[in-house]
Amino acid sequence: MMQFSSPASHPPLLRVRDLRVGFRKHGQVLEAVRGIDLDIARGEVLGIVGESGSGKSIGMLAALGLAPPNAVVSGSVQYLGEELLTKPRREMRRIRGAKIAMIFQDPLSSLNPTMRVGDQIIEALRLHQPQMNARQATQRALELLELVSIPQPDRRLRQFPHEFSGGMRQRVMIAMAVANGPDLLIADEPTTALDVTVQSQIMRMLRELQAKLGLGLVLITHDLGVLAGHANRVAVVYSGQVVEQADVFDLFQNPRHPYTRGLIASIPKLTESGGRLYSIAGSPPALGRFPPGCAFHPRCERAGDICQQLAPPKTTIGGSGHVSACHFANALPEWDSAEARVKE
Amino acid sequence: MSHYIFRRLVAMPFLVLGIVTMAFFLTTVTKGDPLTALVSEQQLNNPEVVAAARQRWGLDKSLPERYVTYVSNLLHGDMGTSFVTKRPVLTDIAARLPATLELVIAAMLVGTTSGIVLGLLAAYYRDSAVDQIARVFALLGSSLPVFWIGLALLFLLSVHFQILPGPGRIDPRMTPPPPITGLMTVDTLLAGDIDGFRSAVSHLVLPSLVLGWAVAGTISRLVRANMLDVMAKEFILTARAKGAGELRVVFRHAFRNILVPVLTLISYSFAYLITGAVLTEAVFTWPGMGSYAVQAARSLDFPAIIGVTIVGGMMFLVTNLLTDIAYVIANPRVRLT
Structure with missing residues (x-):
């Protein structure tokens, strides 16, 4: 599990600094993403975990210029040193789908129902490789369907999305995403809408392709359990901010934020029968209603007076890029990773 | 799909017959008398002229008779003669x-x-x-x-x-x-x-x-x-x-x-x-x-x-x-x- 690379040895593929996304509503701007810093290296799998509405998806969409028109985006997003947020729309289109590809949560609705599956893949190819003729593009589409293990690809190419199952559609989405040999793939809840058995197939396929093609992979999910097996590094997002970021091993061994601890404790364990599953008390704050100080304090067992007044600083833990935004990052009791709870 | 179009085309004549029937009988519901179009106002009180006009335009026949005549004429491409223009x-x-x-x-x-x-x-x-x-x-x-x-x-x-x-x-x-x-x-x-x-x-x-x-x-x-x-x-x-x-x-x-x-x-x-x-x-x-x-x-x-x-x-x-x-x-x- 030591395949992750430190930022020093490779320049980051994507470097996100102080990314903020707000939405204009009734004359005021409600922030959904409140200053996110992330680095993704080539060949690395970064997991971003958070509850729905935490801003994890919208942040990545905004980074690619895909935020809705009423969104206000600021900060910096650099792809191989090139700033993306200020890039003209035309140039962004050349990067999207070619260098940075994206797949979405619901494969049922993310393919165009009126276009043949083959045509949708071919469209992705020819948008970025206009010199390709129809025959070459079809041939390549066929290879791509084979790459994602879709049986009878020549027949499947001529079919429409409604003739595919959910898992098969997600494979098509993956085929389309890797069509132009991107460096970075952003997968937004890629398995959430799928059956459990299909989920693991899709995850395995994503990981295989990631390793084979040397992709940087951003896995956005609400399920920390998925990341345990697949991510190199994990960023935990709460209320539009990264509250803890660490190598996946460190994160599960030694979580240094009460929210992360809550998430880990909420993962169902096969070894335990009966008893109630742990859940974090309260619910995440609504957009624009973030509490002052540490946004997590109303739900936090450890919260003190300082948490209500002061936003927590980023505390570095150890030497492997483990950062926690908690006033008590170093003062939290020791963690029993085997039991997934605080040592008593 | 060609099967479907064929079936629709086969149904077409029956639909047309339905339209013809509806159109024909709806005109009989009106209260007005078409004779006003056929006979000049002074002659409307002249029973002979009115009777002649009725016979000439087939208005003396019973409704079913008129309907059958109309449909059979229609099959031969004849939609009748306009009371007003006197042309087909x-x-x-x-x-x-x-x-x-x-x-x-x-x-x-x-x-x-x-x-x-x-x-x-x-x-x-x-x-x-x-x-x-x-x-x-x-x-x-x-x-x-x-x-x-x-x-x-x-x-x-x-x-x-x-x-x-x-x-x-x-x-x-x-x-x-x-x-x-x-x-x-x-x-x-x-x-x-x-x-x-x-x-x-x-x-x-x-x-x-x-x-x-x-x-x-x-x-x-x-x-x-x-x-x-x-x-x-x-x-x-x-x-x-x-x-x-x-x-x-x-x-x-x-x-x-x-x-x-x-x-x-x-x-x-x-x-x-x-x-x-x-x-x-x-x-x-x-x-x-x-x-x-x-x-x-x-x-x-x-x-x-x-x-x-x-x-x-x-x-x-x-x-x-x-x-x-x-x-x-x-x-x-x-x-x-």
Whole structure:
């Protein structure tokens, strides 16, 4: 599990600094993403975990210029040193789908129902490789369907999305995403809408392709359990901010934020029968209603007076890029990773 | 699909028979007596003249007899003789149908294209000035009566500013081209008469604008609503994430997906256009089916009324079939069996 690379040895593929996304509503701007810093290296799998509405998806969409028109985006997003947020729309289109590809949560609705599956893949190819003729593009589409293990690809190419199952559609989405040999793939809840058995197939396929093609992979999910097996590094997002970021091993061994601890404790364990599953008390704050100080304090067992007044600083833990935004990052009791709870 | 079309074509004659029957018996419900059209007012009190007229036009026969005679004549291509023009109804209709078709087709083109373009713009630039203007345009189009807009525009553009010609199909000083298709614009072109063509087109502008406006209004609203809906779908995000440009996103991905409701409305608008044509033709003294129908209805000219109804009904049957076929092309999930 030591395949992750430190930022020093490779320049980051994507470097996100102080990314903020707000939405204009009734004359005021409600922030959904409140200053996110992330680095993704080539060949690395970064997991971003958070509850729905935490801003994890919208942040990545905004980074690619895909935020809705009423969104206000600021900060910096650099792809191989090139700033993306200020890039003209035309140039962004050349990067999207070619260098940075994206797949979405619901494969049922993310393919165009009126276009043949083959045509949708071919469209992705020819948008970025206009010199390709129809025959070459079809041939390549066929290879791509084979790459994602879709049986009878020549027949499947001529079919429409409604003739595919959910898992098969997600494979098509993956085929389309890797069509132009991107460096970075952003997968937004890629398995959430799928059956459990299909989920693991899709995850395995994503990981295989990631390793084979040397992709940087951003896995956005609400399920920390998925990341345990697949991510190199994990960023935990709460209320539009990264509250803890660490190598996946460190994160599960030694979580240094009460929210992360809550998430880990909420993962169902096969070894335990009966008893109630742990859940974090309260619910995440609504957009624009973030509490002052540490946004997590109303739900936090450890919260003190300082948490209500002061936003927590980023505390570095150890030497492997483990950062926690908690006033008590170093003062939290020791963690029993085997039991997934605080040592008593 | 060819199976389906075949079945629909087989059903067609029965539907036509239904229309004929309905049209025939509906005329008998009216209280008026067609004799007023056939016999001059002074002679109406003369029983001999009235009886002779009744016999001559077959009005002395019983209703079922008249029906059977009518249907068997129809099978031989005879729609009877108009009480008013005293010419075969089929000849009258053949002379007037192309004028109406030309008007309706032009109005359809004006209405659908401007409706679609406005709807797309209104949806894409939601809540902007374009959206507001499109909204007012649609509201005016569907709320102002055709005869009012017709007269107002005729006065404004033809009489006052003299940008466009007045009523009629072609400049009255010109010799109309020999009728080949009956469509003035086509016939002038076939005759190589460029000035005539220009005149025919400019005469067509106002009536088709007036008639097409309401259609443009309803279509633009429908396109806007459906586009807003479809543009929020995830596959639009997929298309953008692929690097597709906005034009491609709007037309290839979004618009393609709203074709079914749009086609439905277009085919419904066809019904509106046929009825609207009656009033528009009256305002623009357009020698088409509409003015013929009005004339026939006023004078209880039964053969003409039934004839117009049958032809109108058949036009609906054909459009409905074409619409259903277009559905399949527009949406692969529609399967006609």
